[in-house]
Amino acid sequence: MCLSIPAVIVSVNGNMAEVSAGGTIFKAGLHMIENAKAGDYILLHAGFAIQKISEEEAEETLKLLKEMKDSLNSR
Amino acid sequence: MKFIDEYRDKELIMKLAGQIEKAAGHEYTFMEVCGGHTSAIHRFGIPSLLPKKIKLISGPGCPVCVTGKDFIDKLIACAGMDNVVIATFGDLIRVPGSSSTLERERAKGADIRIVISCLEALETARMNPEKKIIFPGIGFETTAPGTAVTIKQCEKDKTDNFRVLSAHKVMPPAMEAIIKEGVDIDGFICPGHVAAITGSSVFNFIPGKYKLGCVITGFEPVDILHAVLMLVNQKNLDMPKVEIQYNRAVTENGNEIAIRYLSEVFEPCNAYWRGLGVIPGSGLKLRKEYERFDAEKIYSPEIKPPEDDGLCICGEILRGKKVPGDCPLFARLCTPDNPVGACMVSNEGACNTWFKYRKDE
Ligand code: SF4
Numbered sequence: 001m002c003l004s005i006p007a008v009i010v011s012v013n014g015n016m017a018e019v020s021a022g023g024t025i026f027k028a029g030l031h032m033i034e035n036a037k038a039g040d041y042i043l044l045h046a047g048f049a050i051q052k053i054s055e056e057e058a059e060e061t062l063k064l065l066k067e068m069k070d071s072l073n074s075r
Numbered sequence: 076m077k078f079i080d081e082y083r084d085k086e087l088i089m090k091l092a093g094q095i096e097k098a099a100g101h102e103y104t105f106m107e108v109c110g111g112h113t114s115a116i117h118r119f120g121i122p123s124l125l126p127k128k129i130k131l132i133s134g135p136g137c138p139v140c141v142t143g144k145d146f147i148d149k150l151i152a153c154a155g156m157d158n159v160v161i162a163t164f165g166d167l168i169r170v171p172g173s174s175s176t177l178e179r180e181r182a183k184g185a186d187i188r189i190v191i192s193c194l195e196a197l198e199t200a201r202m203n204p205e206k207k208i209i210f211p212g213i214g215f216e217t218t219a220p221g222t223a224v225t226i227k228q229c230e231k232d233k234t235d236n237f238r239v240l241s242a243h244k245v246m247p248p249a250m251e252a253i254i255k256e257g258v259d260i261d262g263f264i265c266p267g268h269v270a271a272i273t274g275s276s277v278f279n280f281i282p283g284k285y286k287l288g289c290v291i292t293g294f295e296p297v298d299i300l301h302a303v304l305m306l307v308n309q310k311n312l313d314m315p316k317v318e319i320q321y322n323r324a325v326t327e328n329g330n331e332i333a334i335r336y337l338s339e340v341f342e343p344c345n346a347y348w349r350g351l352g353v354i355p356g357s358g359l360k361l362r363k364e365y366e367r368f369d370a371e372k373i374y375s376p377e378i379k380p381p382e383d384d385g386l387c388i389c390g391e392i393l394r395g396k397k398v399p400g401d402c403p404l405f406a407r408l409c410t411p412d413n414p415v416g417a418c419m420v421s422n423e424g425a426c427n428t429w430f431k432y433r434k435d436e
Contacts, residue, residue, distance in 0.1 A: 003423070004217060004268040004271075029192070029194055032330055033330070041078060043268065045221070046191065046217075047192020047193065048224065050217060050221075050268065050271055053323050054323050055323075057322040058322075068094065
């Protein structure tokens with residue numbers, strides 16, 4: 001129940017959206033996030049989008065980790 | 076899928092494990108507070124990737140597990156009233172109360188329906204105007220804003236047959252209670268989704284007052300290992316602080332809209348946690364303005380004081396003092412099909428997780 005999963009918004013209808021998580025479609029309330037549009041990634045929790053997922057931040061973290069990986073590889 | 080696969084990259088996992096091995100100079104114990112983390116840690120076999128020197132213990136972050144028997148007893152009392160429907164998250168129906176469960180009451184004829192969101196419970200109220208719908212509000216800062224949104228919605232639509240029995244809770248006071256109990260830990264793996272709502276700043280008092288490190292992390296293996304590495308480094312440098320590993324979802328200030336909903340509808344109250352007892356300011360009750368949606372106020376369900384838990388040691392497990400393997404009933408008399416305590420019911424419960432992944436150790 002306390003699980004939140006990443007999902008992508010498929011369509012928006014007022015403050016409700018259809019979102020897809022690993023191919024399964026769920027309904028999600030958009031009351032807590034602003035300017036949501038199809039294609040945005042969100043965290044789905046108990047029927048609500050509780051936060052947008054930031055692609056830039058995700059890339060940044062991965063880049064940092066990969067750099068760490070590369071420096072290890074070259075040792 | 077994006078935001079999942081990259082964080083399950085085998086090579087990255089092995090490199091992180093190598094880095095942790097190198098950095099770990101002595102023994103470390105970290106507590107993962109969130110039940111979602113407990114479940115992910117065992118599902119991905121994280122303990123087997125860590126050096127023996129690093130121990131991860133679970134804390135009080137499974138909302139179903141910390142819910143007291145009295146809450147279940149109250150729901151059962153409400154379910155016995157005329158025309159009442161309990162519209163609940165599925166996790167709750169098998170949690171043992173003092174003498175029954177919602178599931179058993181349903182088998183005896185009580186109207187208990189499973190919903191996947193609070194909005195769906197409100198929908199049930201709209202579709203059944205002749206019934207009184209009660210939604211059991213369980214969960215932390217991640218779930219409570221959804222209840223707040225729904226109550227606001229209900230007010231707007233003038234739906235008058237929908238009520239909430241709130242056992243919503245907030246995490247930071249429970250973490251403080253754990254520290255005060257004297258559990259021997261070197262830092263917290265902080266709940267990523269709670270922090271997505273609250274922001275990282277609610278944990279600042281932990282390094283500030285108690286000199287313990289905090290890393291807020293995601294739920295994939297790369298996230299968890301990265302957090303462990305960050306905590307080891309904090310400990311090695313003796314520089315406890317709040318760090319965000321889960322940058323893709325967590326900011327310092329969190330989700331301000333959700334926080335606004337929470338503070339408009341709820342106010343803090345003292346709350347009972349299984350294993351921890353009553354923790355001041357750790358619960359959320361409906362504000363006076365929303366009293367008419369409060370099932371506690373409207374129905375005042377009467378119950379007998381619940382008895383103690385017998386041989387079940389969920390309480391000590393939730394405080395990080397024992398592990399499921401220490402319980403004499405574990406995997407013998409208590410199994411997911413026949414749970415004795417709440418920790419065996421929920422998918423995020425420590426006993427349930429151990430049963431699934433570590434039973435044969
Ligand atoms: S194994 Fe069952 S009885 Fe033992 S602590 Fe866990 S839930 Fe309680």
